[in-house]
Each structure stands twice: as structure tokens, then as C-alpha cells.
Amino acid sequence: MKKTIFLKGAVFSIVFLLSLFGFNHYFSGKTEGVTEMLGATLPIVQIYVDEMAVNEMHGYLGQIDAALMRDAVTPVEANTELKIAVTDYDYDITAVSYQVFYGSNSELLEEGVLNKLEEVDGKKVQTLKFQNRLNEGEEYLVCYTIRLDSSRKVHYYSRLKYGVGFHQEENIEFAIELSNMMLAKDEALNRYIEPDNEIYNNNLSTVSIHSNFAAVTYGQAKPERVGDMEVTVKEINSDYTVVELRFILAMKNSKGQLQYCDVVENYKVRYSANRMYLLDYSRSQEAFYNPEIIDAAKNRITLGTGTTTGIDYVVDAENEKVCFVKNRQLWYYSYQSASVTKVFSFWNEDKTERRSGYDQHNIHILNMDESGNIEFIVYGYMNRGRHEGQNGIAIYRFLTENSSLHELAFIPSTIPYENMKEEVEKFSYLNEADIFFFLQDGVLYRVDTITGEWETIRQNLINNSLTASSDHHMIAIQEKEDSTKNQKIDIINLENGEERTISCEADQRIQSVGFVLSDFIYGIADVSDVEVTNSGSILFPMRKIHIAGETGSGVKTYYKEGYYIVQTEVKGNVINLTYSRNKTADENTQVTDNIIFKEEKEGGSVSTEYGYDSICYNQVYLAFPPYIYVQTVPSLKVAKEIISDDMQVVNLIEEKSDIARYLVYANGALVESYNTTPEAIAKADEIRGIVVNNDRQTVWESNIASYNQVVGMSHYNVETTEDTFAACVSMAAALEGQETEIEDIKKAEGTNWEILGRYTGKKGLNLYGTELSQILYYVGRETPVIVGLGGDHYVVLMSYNNTKIRYKDPLKEDDVVVSRSEFEAMMNRSGKEYYSYIK
Template sequence: MADNKFSTLFSFYDGDYKDERACWQKHGVKILDVDEAGNVKFIVYGYMNRGRHEGEVGISVYYFNGMMNTVEELLYVPDGSSYEVLHAELEELAYVNRAETFFFMHKGVVYAVDLGDRTYETMVSELREESYRVSDSNRMVVWQTGDNLYQCEKLILMNLNTKAKTEIKAGNGEYIAPLGFMNEDLIYGVARKEDVVRSNTGNIIFPMYCVRIQNENGKVLKTYEEPGVYVIGSEIQENQINLTRLRKEESGIYVEAEDDQIVSTKIESGGSNTLETVAVDVYGKIAQIAVKGVIDVGGIKKLTPKEVLFEGGREIALQNNNTDVPRYYVYGKNGVEGIFTDEGNAINKAYDLSGTVINEKGAYVWIRGNRSIKNQIMAIKGATITEEKNSLAVCLDTMLQYEGIMRNTEYMLNRGDTIVEILGENLEGARVLDLTGCSLDAVLYYINKDIPVLASLNDGNAVLIIGFNELNTVLMDPLVGEPFKKGMNDSTEMFEENGNRFITYMKE
């Protein structure tokens, strides 16, 4: 605005509302970099309404030259996913540094693309929810090493400007987890191994006795620690960190403690333009730019940049990262509300949002509210334990027999196979779902689909949930023999006391 000029950097709209291509809002625009000369790098992602990529879904990187008043496409990455998925991924991480390297996240992988020769490399792959954090500027990224979120002993902190990586290790007998960033400073927590336990509802409690704030150079700026008090979560808002805490009683049980706050005394420099949301009436809001100076409205010039034409294409095709890590997309009223690798976490999120879970193949995994008043799997009859088979083996045999498969699961259990492994190896064309930590109300979705749910109990036994109505569940307990009804409230309480450890499957 120094020269009182406005430039329309990109738009699919051409002034004709009758053209459907102008009004189809399945794309997004994100500014990556603006320099002092007014040059801008930005991305357009999602469905391409018109132009050389019309009808495709992908990511385009553009460069606006403020001096020449031109826009040039630097890179195009075609993709087979939806706008909603790309929006969730790219709004979390899309960054370009001064060396003309474009970083972005897609399907749990962070890619680095050289905008000059259009070659790329993988920075990190198989990222899982809660295992990484990105700063608001997208310049700093941190992730856990290893496969288990709650047994990590090392973090990798990366500066995308320089590609420099810093290792942050936990001490002996400790685990470490990233909590987020305050500006570019990393916030992480440390927990003792013996303190990490599973709650009565089946969820892992990761009590961090210490929280540290560390800058990119490795200097610890602040350490938060209070004897007998543990941090289990955090929320970062501007210059304040709100800590969710527990207190450990003498009996070893964790109970809720009051939240606490860490407040940064760093004063942000003013004098910059900001984007703010303003309510204009009871039902509507607008986004507006609050500028640092006065604008000469009468002298504003609106410019339309010219497109730089080039021969050939500037497209790169990402090689398929062969990974066994599944991905679950939670859809709510605002599109994709979360991307998960743990099916239980995805269903819990969708349950709270009254949403839907879809896997990486586009198949429905779970839907809130799509359930009958009652249903029972009549093909499953009673079965009892024997001298050769305990209740868990009977439940597994019954699940497999229901699908027409005869196996000796007692033998498999004795050789050390887990429930998930046994079902996964023997149920062809099915995906086993570990729903530990989900509520009974949530898992009834599968009984409604005529799929039994196995519930593990603390004493080593197991039961099958095979039916429900408004007041009861129908259980098949091998210790009892015949299926029987149990009150819904009593069932909910029983399964919660046993950790809500549910396992089922879905057809693929």
C-alpha cells in the first residue's frame, strides 16, 4: 500500500456469476512470503476451477512480482485427495524459505521441494497426531522419534529456514513430548516412565512433572515444575500457556488440580498490519485488514497482474510413500476437523463433534447419529468356556465363526499373539479396529452394522457385545453361556471400570 496500489493476485472469478466455475468454493489460498519490495509467494490448493489445471485437485505455488505486476506459476503438485483434506494439512504446514525451498505436509509426510529445479526430498514421514507441532509462522517444526507417542525418548526440532535439526533427549527413565510453540520457542514436557499409566476409561495418562520452554539455539528459557503436580495438557493463546494439571495422591491415584498459567513477558513489536474478524450483524462476520497507517482512499489504484506464460509443465509427481500407517479423517460441519492415525482417537473426536470418520481409502469408519433404536446379531448364539478354552479364546472363536472361519485361537493366544494380530491375520478383507478409550455408546455403531464388539475385562476374561435397545445391551459372556440383557447404565459403568477396552472390525 506504499504506492496506494491494490493487486488482485489470484481469482477464479471472472465477473460472470452464471459460470459455475466462478462460484465453486472448493479451493483455498495461503500467503507464504511477502518481501519488502512487495513480491509475494502464495499457494492455491484444492479443486482448480479453471486454467491449465481445470478439473484437477492439487497444489500450485505462485510468485507475484510487484515491480513487473506479473504472476507466475512455479510449481504444481497434483493430488487425488479432497480440498478439505488439503486445507487441514496445508493450513497447518506450508512454508517457503529464502533459499526457494517449499515445505508442506501431506499424508503424514513433510516434503521439501526446490522451486528452482523442482526436485524434492522427504524431511520426515509417518507423522502421527500429537507426535508433532508446528509454530504459527510455520518456520519451526518438532516431532517425536519412535512409534509410540507415550514412550518417546527424543525430539527433533527443525528450523525450515536453514534446515538445521536439533536433538532434544529425555533423561534416564524419562519420556518426552512436544506441547507446542510460543512464537518460535518450543514448549515440551517430560514424564517419568513409572508415572505413565492407563486410566479407568482406557486412555493413557501422560503426567509430565516438568515443562520447559527452549529456543531454537537450545537455550532453556523457562522450567515449570511443582512437586506432586503433573501437567497432562496445554493450550497456547498468544503470550499465555494454560496448563491442565493433575495431583498424585498418596494412594497413587491421579486427581484433578487447578489449571495454571505461564505468561510470557516478551512484548510484541507493533506497527504492522493485522487481520481481524468483525461482527457486522447478528448472523454475519467479515474479515478486514487493520492497517498501521492512514490510507488515501481516493488515490487507490487497482491492478490486475499479467500471467507469465511458459512452455511445458512445472509439475512434479510425488512418489507413493509405502507406509502401513492408516489415516482417519474426521469430518464435522466445517469440513475436516482432524486427521488421525489412531482410530479410537478419531472416533472420540467425531463423537464430540457429532461428525463422521472416513479412512484413507474413502470408506466410512464411523458415523454419529446413524443408528437404529435396537439391533441384535441373531446369528451369534451362546458359547461357554471349556478346559481347553478360556473366555477370551471363546469370544475370538465366536467372532471368526460368525464370518465363516474356523480357528483354534487358544493356541494362538498361548504362543503370544494379541487379539488384534489374531483377528487381523484371519479376517480377510477386514480392518481390525482397536477402540480402547471409546465409550460404549460410540461402539454400538458397529453392533448396529451387525458386527460384534469384543470387550476385554481386567480379570483376563472377555465378553462379546452382540445387541442393544434403548434400555439394555445384549452380551455373550462365555462364563454364563447364553446371551443375556444387561442395563445400559450398568453396562456403561462395567466397561468403564474395565478400561473401555473394545476391539472390532470393519469390512473393506
């Protein structure tokens, strides 16, 4: 992702002048020293599947919200035993304590200590025998704790699932066999892959089960694995297992140049007695940047195998300096000095050292000035160095004059990397006074990196309730996160603190659209046109959008007579608008338009592009304008870190957003977050994933039983249609052991799902618009679903199989049984109104 530069000349000029007097003067007498980053020291914990050690767990020295960590699952089968392995490296570990919690509510199930660890093949091994009964299909959280010395403990976390017939050993072996077949270009793979002729097969960085045989088997390359392969069980149930394989690959391009790649494969496999099935497959492959490889003929820096999407890079105004992140390493290239500097990396030179290569972190560039000085953050898990084993945000400044790296502050966080990255990338900013602003869990924080003071600026910032200019020095915050109620937007300049407010009339509502550079775009809608749909999403059809300059001057207005603006998208300097004649965005009445608000400067700029290699296929390059001649292989420098005792560790008190969010995970990774349950379920169903809310409760899973019923439901009869909803709530409440009066339910205020949750004592769910096949997940978990048939007539769905649906109708004495197709047709006519709750 390329960034437009707003140079911080004043501060960096001061820094440069101070550096002339030496580091001691610059830090005003601080205790400091020059050092290289320390290597990783913490032990690794694994589990055994048969005789294979899998699921590497990395240790946390600080607190972490373990309920959000979904990067691995520990399968436990019928014998309820689990073999644990510890690689202790420089420590002498003699015991491992453990705790097992219920996954949904963090209630402690059991705890104990594993003593007398046995040395086996360089690992300390012991068997954990569970004392309590584990429920089949239930998800638990297990925490292992190792004491390093008299004052330090390190914690390791994993999900745990108990079941019968997982066939984990066979599934893992099958995944490894397929991976070996791909390297060997074994034609037997054609039995398992499902090539799609519409898929492009010219990039080895992203390969799937739908890629062709050549792409799946690494094109014309002859790759070799380097070092060990890391095996992780990401998901497991009685139907399938997801296995991740991670390794380093060495391969040569058509010029014989060697590149090393970080490869991650995900296999979704199913066991059967007769044969193994590959249900899905994906592979990502990203080359490590090699400074020795350039494309002099086309003035390009070679980045190797990868994608151009999402590359974080910043270019100076003269196109002579560029910093970029590749494979979680930050590099700085200077054309004038013909040099490249490795600014930051947790990776060892030996890329096979697995602790330094742990991928639960990333680097985000904040700014680069005209001298090439860089401000950036490293966020997530700290693999090694002074914060090894901690989770949080480290704020750095790199000075080109002496290739020195200075850490300004470290902010510990309990939010795991997967849940942190979306918001940190969306908004984080360091101003000229070294005040750091960042977004986490819907909360905007302000941190003074010099004094360590901090404050919360605003909470519940989701979606467009916070937007930022291209360089993030200007932000717009809606007064209310709910656009149906919002009448004000505050515009804040984070450099000088100036604020101004944009408001609308009482019968209008206002919503942020975004920024083009530092010009703010917003839309205004009539309150009569704004509404919340039955599924909970917001319709905000705007009559006009407005664009205001940084100071509020020069407002421009865009509209089309007789149309609503129903969708907006800001891409660079282009605003894409979708108009519709009606506010529901009927596709039959839509027209599109775009506004090129500010022209790009002439002469070109550094950009990412692809170039084709006959062996390795598409390769990524940083291409320079024609007047910049990249002809010389750059000399390599490595930044030296300046360690100062005055580096601030800011232990802020983390706030939690009050707004419900639904997180979609697949293969152990967070894919996306949504405001409504139906949207999240639809995405999870598409990618065979799982939905978790921000209370860390599992809302929905793609593994749905083929039949089930809710046992023990009472029947409640009423005489009028108007009373059927209250009767259905009463039946669900009785199932959960709650006593209710139907008259009280009828008088209750709130939405239908809020009322259901209140009387069952559970978390109610609005599932309006969800498909029947998805709704059956709840019945499969022995949770009833209240169904609206139309005209205020409600029933309780409580049993199903492959062909039939059974429900209780309060207007009838007996259960009603219909075919699934008949019931689905009924729901399509009535609007798919469903409500349930989380057990």
C-alpha cells in the same frame, strides 16, 4: 490468521533488480507470455431427483483418491435406475462410461456405457440401469468418464447409496421451501427453529437452528438470490437426509452499499406422512471483498460479512502493506500507492458461474517481503487455468513492481482438498533457494521448484511429532512419533540446513510442545509416569518444560514444585500451562498459569476486528494503527500471470503414513482427525457424522438401527474365566468362516483388538471407553462386539432392541438377556471395555 514476517530480503532484492532488465532477462531466455487466466472449460455431470438436476460433479483430469471424496451422495431407490445429466458447454459429448465399486474395498461391481444421450433443456440426458443387485444401506463409489478428445478423459466421482423410502424428492423440496421462507421472513419458520437464548445473534456469517428468528431471516437486510441455486445431497438414509443449498446473495448495508455473499446452507430433514421435520440447520455466509467500501472514519478496510477467525493475512513491518485471503481470493493492499491488487482468484467477475466458484480449493500465504512481493500456494482442485481439472499444490510468486504473477511449480496430488487442507495449513514453507517443504498424509516432502527434484524427509508425522516456528523456517521433528518411546528431537533450520538434536536421559521421554516465534518449547517426563491408556491415548505428564533459542542457547526452564504439567497450549507469544498434583490430570487438583515469553511491539499493528451494522449486523474489518490514515478508496489492479515453459510439474511418488488415523466427516466435509477410535466416534456422535479410517474403510456411522441381531453365531463354552476372551474370539472367527483353535488364541501375542482382527481376518477395533449407544452400531451392522465385564470375564454382545440386550457368555449354556439400563450400569462399573472389527 495473522503471520509474523521474517523478510526474505536477499532473494527479493535480486528479483527486483532482474525485473529492471525485463522479463526475458529475468527468466534467462525462457519462453513466456503475459496472459489472463483461461475460463473453465470442462463439462459438469449431475443426477436427477424427479425433474430436478442436483449433485454437481466437477471433472478430474488427473488421478484422485476417490474413496476419500465424500462431498455428495447419489441416492438410488427401489427401481435401481439413475438419470444422468451432462452439461457439455463447448464439447459435443455423445457417451458416458461408468464404473460402480464397493465403497469399502474398491472392488469393481459393474461397468458400462451410456450412449444416445438425449438433449433436454440444454443438458445431455440418459438413464443408467444397474445390472447387479445393490444392497440396501450399502455405500458404493461410482465413477463417470467422459472422453473429451482423442487423448483426454475426464472423471467424475460420487458416493452412491441404495435404499427404500428415502423420500429424497420431498426432502429436497422441503429444504428449498425453508430457504425461501428465510428470505421472505416468513413467521411460519418459528415452527421449525429452536432458538437458544444463550446464543449470540449478532453475526449473519454463522447461523444455526438455535439462532433466533431475526438472525435466521437475515436480520434487517432484504437479500436477494443472484443466479441459480446449487442443490447437493450430502447424506441420506432411512432416518434423515442432509441437503446442501449454495447460492450467491446480494444485500445492502445501512449505508446502501451493496455486497455479494457466498451462502452455504445445510438442512438435516426427516420425512413423515403427516409432516416434515427440520432436525438441524446451519448456514455460512461470507461476503466477497469490495475494494470500493472503506471505513475512513476508523482507518479500516471493510471485508464485509464473515468471521475474524481463520482469516489468513500478512502485514509488513511498517503496517503499510497487507495481503489477505477472503472467500478464496488473494488481495494485496498498499497504503502508499492507495491501491489494491487482486492477486489470485478462480472466481469469474460473474460470481454465478458455478465451475469457477467450485469450493474444493483454497489459498495459503507463505510470505510477504518489505516490498510487498508475495509467495503463496493454491491447493486442492484447480477450477480453471492451465491446471484445470487437476488436483494438487500450485506455488506462486507475485511481484508488486509490475503486478505480475509467476507460477514456480505445480505438484499433482491424489489427496482430495478436504483431506489435504489440515496438513498444508499446518506446515508448508518456501525457502530463499526456492525449495518448497510441505506436509501431506503424515509425510514431509522437499521439492526443488527450480530443478523439479524431490525427496521424502520423514514419515509418520502426526500431532506434535512435527512442530514449526511462526514463519515455518524452523521445524522440530521427534525421532519417534510415539511420545512414550521418544528420546530425541531434531531441530532443523530450513534456510541454512543446520540441524541440532535435543535428547533426554534413558529413564526419561521428551515431547515437542511448540514454538514461540523461533524459540523451541519442549517437555521432559519420567518414563515411569508416561503411559498409554486403555483407549489408546497417551498420558505424558511433564515435570518441566524448557524453552531454547534458535541456536540452542539461552534455555529457560519452567516447573511448579509438587506438580505435573499435564496440558500446554501456545497462543502467539503466550504459553498456557495446566498443572496437576497427579499425572492423571484430576480436575480437582489443577491450577493454570501462563508465560508471556516475548512482549508484542508497541504502537499497534494491523488486526481484524468487528464493527456493527444495523442491517447486516457484525462486519469484519482490517483495522490499521492510528498513524495510518485509510481515507482514500483504493484504485484496483489485477495481477497478470507470466506463463513460462520452464514452470516445473513435479510428479512425486506419494507415500502413505503407517499410523492409524480416524477421520470424522459431517455433511460431506472433513471435520477432524483422531489417533484413537473412541475419540473419533465421540466426535462423530456429537455432530451426527461418520468415521473413516486411513484405509478408506467406514468405521462408524451415526445412523444406528433401533434393533438388530447377529445371525448365525455359534456358542463356545469354557470352564474358566481366563479362557472367556479366547472363546469369544473363536465365536467371532467362526462367524467369519475362520477355523481356530482356542489354545492357539490363548497363546497369541498382541493387544486384544489385534488378536480379534487376526483371527477373524478383519480390521480389529479398540473401542475401550465408547458408550453403549455407540457400540450398538456394530451389532446393527451384524458384527459382534466382545465385551469385558471385569476380572478377565468376556462375553459377546450379539442382539439388542429398545429395551433389552442379549449376549453370549462362554461360562453359561444359554444366551443372557438383560435390560439395557442394567447392562449399561455393568459397563460403567467395569470400565466400558469393548472390541469389534470392520466387516
